[in-house]
Amino acid sequence: MSTIPRSGTPATSSVFADGEISFWYQEIGLPARRPALPGVLEVDVALVVGGCTALWTAYYLKQAQPDLRIAVLEKEFAGFGASGRNGGRLSAEPPGRMRRYARTHGREAAVALQREMFSSVDEVVRVAAEEGIEADIRKDGLLHVAINAAQERRLRERLPVLRAEGWGEDDLVELDRDRLAERVRIAGARSALWSPHCARIQPAKLVRGLADAVERMGVAVHEGTEVTEIRPRRAVTTHGTVRATYVIRAWRGSPPGCAATAGSGCP
Template identity: 65%
Template sequence: MSPTPQPSPTPATAPAAVPAPVTVPTVPAVPAVPATGTARTNGEVAFWYAAHGLPARRPALDGDAEADVALVGGGYTALWTAYYLKRADPSLRIVVLEKEFAGFGASGRNGGWLTAALPGQFRRYAATHGPDAAAAMQRAMFATVDEVIDAARTEGIDADVRKDGELHVAVGEVQERRMLAHLPALREEGWGEDDMVRLGPDELADRVRVAGARGALWTPHCARVHPAALVRGLAAAVERLGVTVYEDTEVTAVRPGAAVCRQGTVRARHVIRALEGFTAGLDGHRRTWVPMNSSMIVTAPLEQAVWDEIGWRGAEVIGDEAHAYCYLQRTADDRIAIGGRGVPYRFGSRVDARGETHASTQRQLTDLLGRLFPAAAGAPVDHAWSGVLGVPRDWCATVGLDPATGLGWAGGYVGHGVATTNLAGRTLCDLVLGRDTELTRLPWVGRRVRGWEPEPLRWLGIRGLYAAYRAADRREDGGLGRTSRIARAADLLSGR
């Protein structure tokens, strides 16, 4: 897909007797003037690679190989697992098997919220393991944010990390009511007075001026990061430790003791599935987690006059309280990146090729940006892209290792994977080494839930769910005055 319809080539005219030199009209890859609301660059994996270009590929696997641990996928999950394992036991032979390049997936495309939000629902973890265990998981998430920051510092990874917290802005009366109604539950789940702070409209305006905002919840447990810089630095860090990262190496099957690739088979005692949103592509896993799409746009750097209007001097990441919510970051180079669901799911669990994003999704995000920040309305949009994240049927992340088969997994982070992948990596490290620790007792360890429905039910259900959330948001924006029953019904039906 291209951002704007390309002009059709003008036929060359030349005197009949003299063959004219064939000139191929050049069509600029980046149109000088994009259609209103669409980006100059569409896809190309993500904006986060625009400054340095896509990375040069590491060598692919070349024939059969042996290892102690084979990690399937080259995102944060695999890399953090390799990182902690190799530090714990430098003698381990560890390989990472990545189909494209490390960071090609969500790890190189996300919104850069290094957030302590639970990757699932507290009540579901509490239902299986009790509220204390669920609270322990929340505490582990708080600690994970600092663990990532410390590890990045230790490894000299410059990923624009800034821990100014996370703002959940209530736009309009209904969102405000919903936000306040949710607060007591957050307190019970372990978010104390200092972990989640209520801000009135004036306090919020001191930090950032969002049109129609009635207040916000702010938590310090979040940092803004540059996603691709983090994954690139992490891949380099594990290589320094002696891990082999194979790229252009697609795993076609995973079985006990083996990861089968196009170029050969890696035999390993432990084989860990770390594919998140790409899991459905692996034989036997079509319905394990659905690849849920998320799309983003980023503006050109905004002028100081625009920032003066908006405020937002810090690096707090910002989201709203809509049912189909959005997420934003102020980038280190003074742009606004904003993301949302876009086309939520593709029939048959298909994934996009290189992040190309539908023009209507780009326009939705551009409009939303203008509504939240009128001063930024009409700002040029430099880039649009999309990616997939993994969602299990119960919307709760899971990590585990079957000691009998040596097969392990982690994922289904439901859009909260930037920090959770680190917790997964440390947990898988303990599981592989056979350690019984606080981490291995957390309630997401070994969690198994039923798979998603077969098609077309899966497609109908998920598309219907998001259509319902959008309809609910529209009704609430139109002055409904309360949370829409459509959204409540959608929550009930989906089990979210």
């Protein structure tokens, strides 16, 4: 099999073609499918779409209350969507500017959210070690590098804003040219901001390992099970209806049914 490059772009691999789930699954191979929903089911919590949002929710729910009956419902396989095809970066940076959260929930809540995001990076690393999830995790931090005067000015202007949003001196460190060169050498680099709150991961390994972990805890993970409709306390699937006290729409990357994730059906 050969790679067919997009127009104007070179092929970077002779064995990987766009559309084969993701680069990360090219490395580890596609998983064997778990059994589909066998029919009508009654649980306490039904989680629609089997990505990180659902699996982490199931993990902590089971830890808090081990007797909960929890089912994860996924059209393809756990980690098929955005959770298994992201950039491989476990970062504490928020999705968007924190001022948006402050407008709706207040500044203190926004800063508290940022602090929780810092601790979440270490929590993922901790859980992976505890559950024996080999996800090629390496926590070396994150760099924003300025290679011209305009970029350097923007970094410096942004710094006091980030300080006000909860990034302390240990959370975000200014590096001059020499201190940056001790970490990485980039042609023309002038300065940088470095944060320790970031790790490299192999996302497909992480999400598949997390699926195995919640299954060991007693969570039912039903793959090949498309959710076609969500009703109050009901998730209607192609294999039967799941009745649940709580039905959680557990997608984040994009809604189910979108081409980007090929998830578990639009509600």
